[in-house]
Amino acid sequence: xxxxxxxxxxxxxxYLHEAVCAALPECETVIEAASGTTGxxxxxxxxxxxxxMDLQMANRxxxxxxxxxxxxxxxxxxxxxxxxxxEAYVRGVSRIVxxxxxxxxxxxxxxxxxxxxxxRSIFVENQCVIDREVRGLQQKSLGQNxxxxxxxxxxxxxxxxxxxxxxxxxxxxxxxxxxxxxLQSLYDKLDVYxxxxxxxxxxxxxxxxxxxxxxxxxxxxxxSALERAEAxxxxxxxxxx
Amino acid sequence: xxxxxxxxxxxxxxYLHEAVCAALPECETVIEAASGTTGxxxxxxxxxxxxxMDLQMANRxxxxxxxxxxxxxxxxxxxxxxxxxxEAYVRGVSRIVxxxxxxxxxxxxxxxxxxxxxxRSIFVENQCVIDREVRGLQQKSLGQNxxxxxxxxxxxxxxxxxxxxxxxxxxxxxxxxxxxxxLQSLYDKLDVYxxxxxxxxxxxxxxxxxxxxxxxxxxxxxxSALERAEAxxxxxxxxxx
DNA sequence: CCAGAAGTTGCGGGTTTACGCAAGACGCGG
DNA sequence: CCGCGTCTTGCGTAAACCCGCAACTTCTGG
Numbered sequence: 073x074x075x076x077x078x079x080x081x082x083x084x085x086x087y088l089h090e091a092v093c094a095a096l097p098e099c100e101t102v103i104e105a106a107s108g109t110t111g112x113x114x115x116x117x118x119x120x121x122x123x124x125m126d127l128q129m130a131n132r133x134x135x136x137x138x139x140x141x142x143x144x145x146x147x148x149x150x151x152x153x154x155x156x157x158x159e160a161y162v163r164g165v166s167r168i169v170x171x172x173x174x175x176x177x178x179x180x181x182x183x184x185x186x187x188x189x190x191x192r193s194i195f196v197e198n199q200c201v202i203d204r205e206v207r208g209l210q211q212k213s214l215g216q217n218x219x220x221x222x223x224x225x226x227x228x229x230x231x232x233x234x235x236x237x238x239x240x241x242x243x244x245x246x247x248x249x250x251x252x253x254x255l256q257s258l259y260d261k262l263d264v265y266x267x268x269x270x271x272x273x274x275x276x277x278x279x280x281x282x283x284x285x286x287x288x289x290x291x292x293x294x295x296s297a298l299e300r301a302e303a304x305x306x307x308x309x310x311x312x313x
Numbered sequence: 314x315x316x317x318x319x320x321x322x323x324x325x326x327x328y329l330h331e332a333v334c335a336a337l338p339e340c341e342t343v344i345e346a347a348s349g350t351t352g353x354x355x356x357x358x359x360x361x362x363x364x365x366m367d368l369q370m371a372n373r374x375x376x377x378x379x380x381x382x383x384x385x386x387x388x389x390x391x392x393x394x395x396x397x398x399x400e401a402y403v404r405g406v407s408r409i410v411x412x413x414x415x416x417x418x419x420x421x422x423x424x425x426x427x428x429x430x431x432x433r434s435i436f437v438e439n440q441c442v443i444d445r446e447v448r449g450l451q452q453k454s455l456g457q458n459x460x461x462x463x464x465x466x467x468x469x470x471x472x473x474x475x476x477x478x479x480x481x482x483x484x485x486x487x488x489x490x491x492x493x494x495x496l497q498s499l500y501d502k503l504d505v506y507x508x509x510x511x512x513x514x515x516x517x518x519x520x521x522x523x524x525x526x527x528x529x530x531x532x533x534x535x536x537s538a539l540e541r542a543e544a545x546x547x548x549x550x551x552x553x554x
Numbered sequence: 555c556c557a558g559a560a561g562t563t564g565c566g567g568g569t570t571t572a573c574g575c576a577a578g579a580c581g582c583g584g
Numbered sequence: 585c586c587g588c589g590t591c592t593t594g595c596g597t598a599a600a601c602c603c604g605c606a607a608c609t610t611c612t613g614g
Binding site: 477478479493494496497500519520521 | 600602603
């Protein structure tokens with residue numbers, strides 16, 4: 073077995089290296105990549121079938137890298153190893169995993185034991201392993217009791233990018249009013265309407281920007297999600313030139 | 314000499330521990346804290362004069378912790394050791410450092426050598442050491458050729474929080490129009506006006522939200538800056554009840 | 555002391571947002 | 585086939601936002 077490690081931080085990388093060797097005696101080669109892009113090319117060159125991938129890396133982040141890798145060979149098994157369980161990451165990952173693929177999501181705060189178990193489960197048993205905490209988020213966002221529907225999430229991203237209502241309407245093929253409807257339900261769910269003291273006066277927030285902020289604070293959005301969304305936007309803009 | 318290490322990540326913490334011991338043979342005790350809050354209390358209990366502090370930690374981030382520590386004993390020497398050199402962090406730090414205090418800012422990507430040098434410079438020689446890259450940012454933001462003035466940065470934060478023009482006016486004791494002036498100069502500097510294809514049509518951005526997004530993408534803002542700003546806002550709201 | 559730069563305010567008007575109201579469109583179990 | 589809930593869309597309005605124009609207040613260097 074050959075395992076590819078994609079991880080920014082040299083400390084974490086060497087820790088992972090050891091963990092892999094300890095958990096998988098049948099693994100005879102470990103390759104390391106220090107960035108998303110080199111991870112992609114190494115995966116291609118070595119036809120890697122077993123990858124451990126950090127999310128949040130400096131250049132190209134883990135989700136991007138995983139997407140291109142999975143696009144080329146969807147049966148690749150990837151274990152995501154991340155510091156955070158932001159809903160933005162969880163959504164990002166579950167959006168790109170090909171159906172039937174085995175993957176895992178383990179937090180860096182997990183114990184050695186847990187990490188090793190996850191390594192064996194995915195790479196040997198070909199089974200999905202998703203951290204309890206992350207799992208919770210998934211449930212919540214899929215079962216839409218408190219979570220956001222895809223259309224709400226989509227429009228959240230759109231306003232976060234700074235698009236006008238009209239621009240969103242064009243992009244998503246909707247009428248202006250529909251865009252605004254979706255916005256309203258987003259505002260409802262995000263609970264943007266805290267009238268905020270300001271004594272007796274009106275003193276409301278600017279709903280649009282406030283929604284983005286709250287989403288950020290609740291980790292529905294984060295830097296990497298924004299970055300990806302911005303890239304998609306630029307792409308979309310380019311192809312209608 | 315006694316050194317206090319405040320750092321989330323166990324790997325980084327033990328790495329730091331070793332680095333401190335190697336660089337400072339005169340250091341007989343090393344104390345470790347795994348979060349900002351325990352860092353604060355340990356600093357108080359031990360009257361720590363030498364601290365190495367991570368920024369971005371899960372609960373209370375490094376800037377908060379440093380602020381309360383410096384408030385109690387401004388002559389404390391703190392070396393910030395961070396993954397990123399976001400302008401938001403740099404601004405955050407330089408906003409709270411007491412004048413005359415010795416402090417340092419070293420990136421985690423720096424070599425062992427550089428880290429050890431910084432440790433000696435600050436803790437033994439009582440000298441400021443700021444990473445080249447970070448220094449560049451400081452220059453740029455202070456010498457305001459391309460950078461932002463304080464008032465522009467302030468208003469950036471205010472709209473990022475989702476305040477309305479009127480609310481900002483009240484908070485900063487300005488007229489509505491002045492707020493809007495500052496907004497305009499912010500928009501100029503952030504270069505929000507890329508009309509963006511959309512064929513012949515108007516299709517502009519929503520300037521307000523777009524400004525926030527661009528600031529995020531350029532790391533003028535980041536999660537921890539937002540978090541702090543939000544806390545300050547709530548505080549301000551509370552004290553006018 | 556004055557000219558000029560920089561920042562603050564008021565006024566006015568064009569545009570964008572937020573949202574109530576109401577008419578259709580679509581899906582789905584009975 | 586009908587009724588009902590969930591989207592979508594249009595219309596209209598009040599508020600918020602963006603910003604040009606122009607009068608004032610500080611400041612600052614000469």
